[in-house]
Amino acid sequence: xxxxxxxxxxxxxxxxxxxxxxxxxxxxxxxxxxxxxxxxxxxxxxxxxxxxxxxxxxxxxxxxxxxxxxxxxxxxxxxxxxxxxxxxxxxxxxxxxxxxxxxxxxxxxxxxxxxxxxxxxxxxxxxxxxxxxxxxxxxxxxxxxxxxxxxxxxxxxxxxxxxxxxxxxxxxxxxxxxxxxxxxxxxxxxxxxxxxxxxxxxxxxxxxxxxxxxxxxxxxxxxxxxxxxxxxxxxxxxxxxxxxxxxxxxxxxxxxxxxxxxxxxxxxxxxxxxxxxxxxxxxxxxxxxxxxxxxxxxxxxxxxxxxxxxxxxxxxxxxxxxxxxxxxxxxxxxxxxxxxx
Numbered sequence: 001x002x003x004x005x006x007x008x009x010x011x012x013x014x015x016x017x018x019x020x021x022x023x024x025x026x027x028x029x030x031x032x033x034x035x036x037x038x039x040x041x042x043x044x045x046x047x048x049x050x051x052x053x054x055x056x057x058x059x060x061x062x063x064x065x066x067x068x069x070x071x072x073x074x075x076x077x078x079x080x081x082x083x084x085x086x087x088x089x090x091x092x093x094x095x096x097x098x099x100x101x102x103x104x105x106x107x108x109x110x111x112x113x114x115x116x117x118x119x120x121x122x123x124x125x126x127x128x129x130x131x132x133x134x135x136x137x138x139x140x141x142x143x144x145x146x147x148x149x150x151x152x153x154x155x156x157x158x159x160x161x162x163x164x165x166x167x168x169x170x171x172x173x174x175x176x177x178x179x180x181x182x183x184x185x186x187x188x189x190x191x192x193x194x195x196x197x198x199x200x201x202x203x204x205x206x207x208x209x210x211x212x213x214x215x216x217x218x219x220x221x222x223x224x225x226x227x228x229x230x231x232x233x234x235x236x237x238x239x240x241x242x243x244x245x246x247x248x249x250x251x252x253x254x255x256x257x258x259x260x261x262x263x264x265x266x267x268x269x270x271x272x273x274x275x276x277x278x279x280x281x282x283x284x285x286x287x288x289x290x291x292x293x294x295x296x297x298x299x300x301x302x303x304x305x306x307x308x309x310x311x312x313x314x315x316x317x318x319x320x321x322x323x324x325x326x327x328x329x330x331x332x333x334x335x336x337x338x339x340x341x
Contacts, residue, residue: 053153058141066149071141072164073157079105079112079132080157080165082119090118090126097130105132113138115167131157131167138169151176258304258331265302266295269322281331284311292323305329 053068058077083104089096097116101109112132120127138155145152153176155169168175255277262272262285270289277283283305289295292314299308308329315324 055156056150060144060148060150064148068151068153069145070154070156071145071150071152071170073133073141073155073169075158075160075162077133077137078157078169079130080159081130083128083130085126085128087121087124087126090121090128093118093128097128101132104130107132107134111135113169113171115169117167129165129167131165131169133157133169142170142174261302261304265298265305267291267298270295277331281333283329283331284326285329286324286326288317288320288322288324290322292325295325295327299327299329304332306332 053070054065055070055072056065057072058074081104085096093116097114098109101107101112101114105112105114111134113135114130114132116128116130118126119129141155142152152170152174156167157165157169159165258277259275262275266272266289269291270287272285272287274287275283275285296308296310299305306329308327311326311328316322317324
């Protein structure tokens, strides 16, 4: 077999394995079974593709069983464990596990036959169920089933609680080919799924076009509203700023009035070296005085100043013979309902 055909066969084999172990296959089978039970008996008999597949546990029962069957191995005969892998490793899970099987089992890939399926997935990690069985023991089980006349369709296993693990340990070359009726059902099912998907995509495309057109209209309206809102805010800010400046000018005494009152209140034996009036209304003044300790009481006589207090301690100046001081106070605000010029 040339290389392209070999790769195509390997890809088809991996795809078939993923289909057999996927959750969607189990969900679809359960859904079809429910629909099958709703059909009349005559229709069900026509759709029947053969005898029902029975599930037989290992070791085989003493009563001879024949026909199609799924062999179920007990938990003690298999090695089952859950492994956390990067999500990218699940793209070709079987090949990845073939390289890593000796890390999770005491055997090499040639000594065991295994099956792996993803049971949980996140954005970057995947939880994988790995089930392995000794290859020689598996072949002896298959030969025993063939000697009794059983036609194996799959080999599953149980967990410690006796529940099916949902894997297929039957080697791919030994799996029976689907019957003609089954192939017809698959083709019809695939055609129906493709038709439904096509209809859904068409409806989604039409809805997406409608949503995009509505989104463009809404975006245009939002842009207009944003322009109006920006103009309104600009007008409000301008009016508020002008009103605030007018009220601030009316409520606060002028600098000339403040200097006049400070000159009268602090007395002739005091002079200022620094005076700072901040926009917040805080005042900071420093200088020298012969009676610095009396400046707080004097500042109370100033109508434009309130909450006067010293900043730091009073220190004598050796050159002038006076006391060096630093005061902090606040401008007295007029009533909030003062007339606005």
